Amino acid sequence: MTDQTPHDPAADETQPGDLPDDLDLDEDDYDDEYEPEDEDEEEAGPPHPVNWHLLRADPLEKEWYALNRWVETLRRTYGLPASVIPPFWHRHDELVWELSALHLHWLCAYHPEQDGSAPFGWHRDFADARARLREWVASSGTRLDRDRPTRQTTWPGEDPADPVEDVFVADRDQDFVKHVAAQVAERRAKEDAFFAGADPETGEVRG
Structure with a gap:
């Protein structure tokens, strides 16, 4: 018979000093993991309407990309065709305002x-919005792989409108990025002119 040393259960317990350095955790590690990145986010109230005419350059860029992400999710979630949400909706003000309003309604x-x-109320209103979107898309003439400016009606005394021609666009995402960059640059230029005391439209310094 072989002599056996009595088993000591305490010997199986891992002591704090036995942990590898990369696993030596502190209680604060658990708290930090679940703290929100921005405490103000929890205190934020309901969303507010977006007036695209009044946004400054930086908020304008932020709102453009937020709306684009939501529209992308919306069209994939509900399998919406280009006759409801076309790829180049960002080129048409009537579609931007309609989708922006629908986005705000969804957030609320x-x-x-x-x-x-x-x-449930949002989905009911979503059905009405889809009908309006179809109307905007049909009247604008934008298509799956090409786009053209929304046709404008010339009133008496106005200069004739420019000819409306289709433009083929190979990469929708690239077109969106360029469009937003141009919008932001234009808004920033007007801001700089305003703060410099110049006319935002002509660039001339006010007297």
């Missing part, structure tokens, strides 16, 4: 402070 409907029936 799914806000934590909203009541439980609000999402």
Whole structure:
């Protein structure tokens, strides 16, 4: 018979000093992991309307990309065709304003402070919005792989409108980035002119 040393259960317990350096955790590590990145986000109220005419350059760029991400999710979630949301919606003000309003409505409907029936109301209004979007798309003439400016009606005394021609666009995302960059640059130039005391439209310094 072989002598055996009695087993000591305490010997199986891992002591704090036995942990590798990269696993020596502190209680603060657990708290930091679940803290929100921005405490102000939890205190933010319901979303507010976006007036695209009044946004400064930096907020304008932020709103453009936020709307683009949401529209991309919307069209994929509901399988929407180009006759409802075309690839080049960003080139048409009527589509931008309609989709921006629908986005705001969605944010409010799914806000934590909203009541439980609000999402149903959003879907009801979404059906009405789809009908309007179809109308805007049909009248604008934008298509899946090409676009053209929305046709304008010339009133008496106005200069004739420029000819409307289709433009083929090979890369939608690239076109969106260029469009937003141009919009932001134009808005920033007007801001700089305003703060410099110049006329935002002509660039001439006011007297």
